[in-house]
Amino acid sequence: MTVHLSIVLFLPLFAGLVGALLPRGLARWAVLAGTVGVLAYAIVILADFESGGGLQYVTDDEWISELGIRYELGIDGLNLFMVLLTAVAWVPCTLVAAFREHDRAKLFFFNLALGETAVLGAFMAQDLALFIVFFDLMLVPFYFMIGGWGTGERVRATTKFVIYTLAGSLLMLAAAIALGVLSTPEGGEISFSLAELERRSVSEGTQHWIVLLFALAFFVKAPLFPLHGWVPETYRASPIVTIALLSAVLSKVGVYGFLQIVLPVMPEGSQHWQELFIVVAVFSILYGSVLAFSQDNVRLVVAYSSIAQLGFIVLGIFALDDKGAQGAVFQMLNHGLVVVPLFLIIGVIAARAGGSESLSELGGMAFRAPVLAALFLIVTFATLAMPGSPNFVGEILILFGALEDKFVYGLIASAGVVLAAVYMIRVYQRTMHYRVGPAVRSRDIDPVNLAAVAPLVAVVVALGVYPHFVVERTEGATTAAIEQARSLGQEVAER
Amino acid sequence: MDITWYLVLSAFIFAIGAAGVMSRRNPLVVLLCLELMLNAGNLALIAFSRMHGGEAGQVFALIVMVIAACEVVIGLGIIVAMYRRRLPIDVDEMSELRG
């Protein structure tokens, strides 16, 4: 079956443009239809996807031929579920946003749609320059959504957010250009195609600093300690759907870049920094967990827990072990799938406590909200990676991978599992259980949010029952992505 | 023919112009001094053109004249505008561009 990725890619943008031309009230429905269309298309791709079949549905056209930049898209085991996650995450977020009143609604929904196109593009791009174009394009709609529709200190938050990410991506741009130029063989044409870059090689010393620059950009995006300075303010000021998408999907683009670009193209450089990146990851796990425990604002608990979770994912990738990378890919999907309902539920909870997001004012909400409490409970358990949830399978694979090659780091990281239990169960208790908060009015989840959250929870439960569904599809591509760096690591270890 | 005298004269005029631009306070005089500097440049260009026997230098000199004319038009226009708005005609009073 022929699938045209360009249609998937530009469908949201098209919907956004159509919405901009329609009367004010209709823009949201146009964008919602666009996201649903993308989801439908993504499901078709999933059904049609051939496990272990390499890169599929390739679109490869000339774009800027003088600079060797091509318009090259494709789906493999690495990005299949990332594309799916994007499609799945955008629908409920758009749905919830559609039932809320916004001023300048057309612009907001256009930004939302543009964001989906940018993220899909970053995931599907098979050309480094194209990846960077979409990577930076992601920033634009999110900048406007946070700055224009946020609350509190939104200007300060957006400034920080933009400067951090822009600094990171400029470094990456420089690194990418250097990579393209330096890898061009004598008399050859410059190329940014990932497959071509993989065949070419750059000297090891060059790889070292190029990998470091890429890592800076990705760590800012993830975010990992100590490059998370933008996180608290941005999380606090963003509209809830924006932050759900930012945390669930955008944070994955960076770590995905490691697997799709850095490890296959620059195995020596990746191997060189392995130890450093693992230390950063492990420290992020512990630091994020401890801080998540000591926060009072619910959003910030999730924000710091994301730092810890992304730490796990980076640990899995840079364990340079098949199991670890496998777990990391799975965990990228899982974390996205739980963070969206988590934030939507936070929105619901805040609405029942007079807008407060402070844990000390949210207690005792479960009483007249059994459905809300039950959904939240499942999401909480999945977030803290309770065995039986898909997150547990991801985390256990990551831990096994880390323990196998870096035993001590794996052992330290496993403390993060316990800490996750502490801070997540605390959030659940301080909102659903405990003494009743001063402004709390217990009311069950409304139909719109229910329609947004329940399907996601169902997906999480289904993946918990049959996680092999994902693992078998990602296995081939993941193994191939880290293969070179892994064997290099083994050689080093033998010497 | 020795080019040195032409260049010395050109440098002399340029220096007078530069000193005028920096020391005078009246914008009209500053403009005049600017013209001096430009014409010093023109003199040097034409001298070189004569020495090398090409037309390029003369063409450049013509272009400089055109630019000088434009510049004078804009400069005088600004000064007239300032005069009409009764602003002080003094370059030391004009520092709106301060960072």
Add this chain to the structure above:
Amino acid sequence: MSPTEYGWLILAFPLAGMLVVSLGWRVLPGRLPGWIASAAILGSFLASLGALDTVDAESHVDSAWTYAATAGFEADLAILVDPLSVFMCLVVSGVSFLIHVYSVAYMGGDHGYARYFAYLNYFVFSMLLLVLAANFLLLIVGWAFVGAASYLLISYWYRRTTATYAGIKAFVINVIGDVGLVIAAFLLLNETGALDYAGVFSGAEEAFSPNDGTLVAACLLILVGAFAKSAQLPLHTWLPDAMEGPTPVSALIHAATMVTAGVYLIARTHPLFELAPTAADISAIIGTATLVFAASVALVVTDLKRVIAYSTISQIGYMVMGVSIAAYGAGLFHLMTHAFFKALLFMGAGSVIGAMAGIQNLDRMGGFRRAMPFTFLTFTIGALALAGFPLMSGWFSKDEILAYAIERGSGFVVLAVIGYLGAFLTAFYAFRMVFRVFFGEPVPEAHELEHGHLAHGEPINPLTGDPEDTDVGFPGPEHHVAERSWPMKAAMGVLAVLAVVGGVVGIPALTDTLEHFLEPTFEESRYHEVHPSEGAEWAGLAAGGIVAIAGIGLAYVLYVRRSGITLRLRDRYRAVHDFLVHKWYFDELYDALFVRPFTGAGSFGRRVIETDFVQGFIVGGATGVVRAGTSFARAIQTGYLRAYALLLLLGVAAIALYFLVASS
């Protein structure tokens, strides 16, 4: 039907029950959710009987689908049906059914009735998954599920602050156990290349020499999991607090089934422990230490449910000791009898607490003998079985463990002696409860009950004295006693009979039914031949009986004949009393060692690292550099025409100079 088909059926019933009750919470009227849930567990019990009928010496494994498989990591969603798992299924589903029936009445007036039974069914499903799992991954899943169910039921009355704290404590300690199991599973997978029991056990024989360091480490990590779940030292602190849950929950989860999972786990992984005798010895020593420690605390605790909780910790100590010294049959025998009499004791306690309108303090109770004859009778039977009174079920099972310990000889004899000391304490505190609750002057509540009125106090939290939120229950506005509701009476009656006659499956030399039934699971054991002689067993039983009677007698003297003497004793040995009342200061120790440093690190991170380092150094440093650069650039932009002209000139001059120098 094959044993594995029964196995799936065993799992399917409670899962279906949970789904029906939880999805139908709005439409199911009255006590129907309770009866549906009970019927589901009854179905499970019947399926277990079916499995008992069909199971043979083989272990039957059946896989539903691949759970996760990649790069040498392979785990199926598979169940294992062998005599051990069938035995566990029978105990779990049988006792669970009775406790469900009891709960139907006991929880009658509670607002969260359907929620309660959904949780309870979920728990039974998880527990059965735990015992039926055929590999370590699924075991860990069941392991964590029971922990989650336990957490949910501990903080069932969720607006009580004490209940939420107790829930967090239990959950976190259980997660520590989970992580221990995960790392243990990794070590085993790494060395044996398998996660399923059969593969690990056969691989371990080849991969490890006896007492291999890695294997000992793996076994100790398994013990972390087992001890966290079974509340053994030093991970026991959550169980007494878990008494915040409804009393039937204490009976089911925190006495009869879940907390014995650790014992099951050691028995299940016995091939590993036999290869690593060091780990087994450590386990036996910890079990013994726990049994004395917990029994000593049970002597002074005044909260009725917490006395039974410490008693549970102590009795599990016996079981852990049993399975660690390779007395598998005996350890599991005690697991079964303990499930009977301990569930019975909790049910009796629930009935008494109902009569006291929620008060759990022993100091406030007394003289209920005439007001509650049925509760008195069954509670006393439970206490006799707990104390190991001759011919009761606990007498056979506990003393068989101790007989095995003596048979193993050398250092194990010391353990046995400590075990007998513990038995004496057990008999004493068991009857301390009986005498203080049912004997002496009747308290006002007992008087009222004799006249047909059930006490109705203001609902207050017994620990903090705060008024309770009646919305979310706190045993509900109504209270229930066994004398007045037949489901409670029926459940307690059946358990009382079982507590008396449960020993018949293991009478030395006469029946030994249980041991023969379990034999296929343990016949590979290298200690298979170690077996106390009949004479030794009966001698041990005699000694145990004497110790029990002595303990009961002492309790009788202290609490009935000369009831003032305990106060004088307490004043005289105040230091000892304080030490025991503070539970050997374990909570305070953990608070200082873990909780404070953790919260301290949190606020340090928030105040110092976040503000000073991340915001101050990194963000501040970056903005500082930018700011310094811009202020220089701003300084140049004076706005004066001649300044610009001068700069221009200087620039041109500099360039000219450069070319002059470069060309010459």
